[in-house]
Amino acid sequence: MSLTNASPLDAALAAKSASHVLATLPASARNDALTAMHDGLAQARDDILAANARDLDLARKAAADGSLSQSLVSRLDLGKKGKWEDMLQGILDVRGLDDPVGRVTLRTRLDDGLDLERVTCPIGVLLIIFEARPEVIANIAALAVKSGNAAILKGGKESTESFIAISRAIGAALDRTRVPNAAIQLVTTRDAIPELLAQDRHIDLVIPRGSNELVRYIKGNTRIPVLGHADGLCSIYLEQSADPKMAADVVVDAKTSYPAACNSLETLLVQESALDTVFPLVAAALASKGVELRCDTKSKAALSSLPSTAKVVDVTAEDYDTEFLDLVLAVKTVSDLDEAVAHINTHGSHHTDIILTTSGNLAEQFMSAVDSAGVYWNASTRFADGMRYGFGTEVGISTNKIHSRGPVGLEGLMIYKYKIRGAGHVTAAYGGAGGKQFKHESLPLE
Structure with missing residues (x-):
């Protein structure tokens, strides 16, 4: 993970390039990166919780004068109710899940020597915009690495100290792995959100984590598909x-x-x-x-x-x-x-x-x-929680009616591609008078 003050365009380009490398890494390399992330965070516990305490102190003062909600302060506290332990365990849980990349979900014999497969693959580049919850960085990073997706994260100012400390620990850990550092980026540039939301050529999915106002703003200001929910009623x-x-x-x-x-x-x-x-x-x-x-x-x-x-x-x-x-x-x-x-x-x-x-x-x-x-x-x-569903952790809750609903874990971060293996087949040979006919035979997945 890199802390970057690069322009939103440069960050998106770097993430896109890294996503192509990450998507081709074997499961063992991605799992090794998750182990390194877990160990790095565990070793940096005291520094991270000290940073979180500084954020909490400022947040409580802001709540006292009415400029920040008490619910947001509650979400910011990384040491509350075992949240730290859950964050670390979530990384291990994700590591232990089956590899979601390259699963064959359909096989069809179109003709002799001409087979079609539908195979799972990463979405590409995720943009996660979040407020308060610093554990989101670890959750997203773990799910992104496991699923072969690159991720750009932009956090709210109320959790600045926390997410910088977490990012440094994860970044140092990833430096010892085959996962490109640019595959997980934390954008520190102020007011970068509008420009990030304009990068529809390089960013494939936006996942907002925060208030109703944040989610509605994002949905109204980007052409990138948005996965999330505005309310929890x-x-x-x-x-x-x-x-x-x-x-x-x-x-x-x-x-x-x-x-x-x-x-x-x-x-x-x-x-x-x-x-x-x-x-x-x-x-x-x-x-x-x-x-x-x-x-x-x-x-x-x-x-x-x-x-x-x-x-x-x-x-x-x-x-x-x-x-x-x-x-x-x-x-x-x-x-x-x-x-x-x-x-x-x-x-x-x-x-x-x-x-x-x-x-x-x-x-x-x-x-x-x-x-x-x-x-x-x-x-x-x-x-309604990714960890309780057995997803290891989640990138958020989706109320969308396309792609993914409810707690979004690895499966929700995958898409698919079609592969055809042939032997010089051409479409001109099929159909019409005397043309060949497709067989369309279902084949076993394994």
Whole structure:
């Protein structure tokens, strides 16, 4: 990884050239690079966490004067809740995955001596623009190297010290491997984003990691394809038959285990017939964790038995379209599954939505009808994560309807090419009166 202050054009050209080398390296060389990255980061732990502490100190001061959100400060903390250990383990997990490059996914015999194959290959050059989360550098670098893609990273100013320290450690490690240093670049030039977004001839995919505003800005200012999501408006439908304790455990985990995450719960849809049975226990569990419940008239009336210390206020229409990223939850009463699905498909962000119920039929109906990248039955929205899916780590969450959806790991960073092996075959020999006919025989993949 190189720290570069080169122009965006020069950085993109260097990345494109490096991508051609990286794509041809054997899996062993790419795995050796991941081992070196892991070891280099582990050895630089104290320096990196010290740099992160400096970033955190400035961020907390900015949050105190209102110029930075508390959720962004939370995402910046590299020493929180085992984040450092998860970052290092993620590199090893990626190293242990099967090689995604060169997998044959289709084989067809077009004619005798003329075979067609579809083979996986890297996308090329990735541009990752991110805010706050310094571990993104290690995540992206690991996935990019393993998948044979070059990556250009541009971080936000709030994590400058952290990502420079991480980049130096990774760069020193890659210098001892066959991976070109320019294959992973951290751009340090100020205000480089507009020029990077203009490099559609050399950059193949943009992956934004950050706020709604950042993602919308990127989508509106580039011709490069964008993979990502603007919001994490995740919902839970609490159906009347749900086990109360199970429901309380799942809802509390989804809302409180990491409120600043994009896969945390933001809206609870309560079936009207569950208001006096399941919902009070769920609400009490949330209140005990300090969650503010913004309720409609019916759900608020069902919570009269909550202690006076509970935070229960009137909901607004805007709350159902808000990603709080905090201990705040919008609550809405719905009559049945159809109304819940309609609300999610209208107000949700197509990220991750779940149903809590004992009915398998209703669960399957919900998961088929909800138009989201992740749909779960009796499981927390927080499972929407590349590491938890077994991807090792992820470059982000996609709510797109093309190429890749949900947590994006190695598979989401691959595309394919078609290969034909012949023996002087020409198209003029086929079709027409007396012409040869194609066989189009399916062949085994191995």
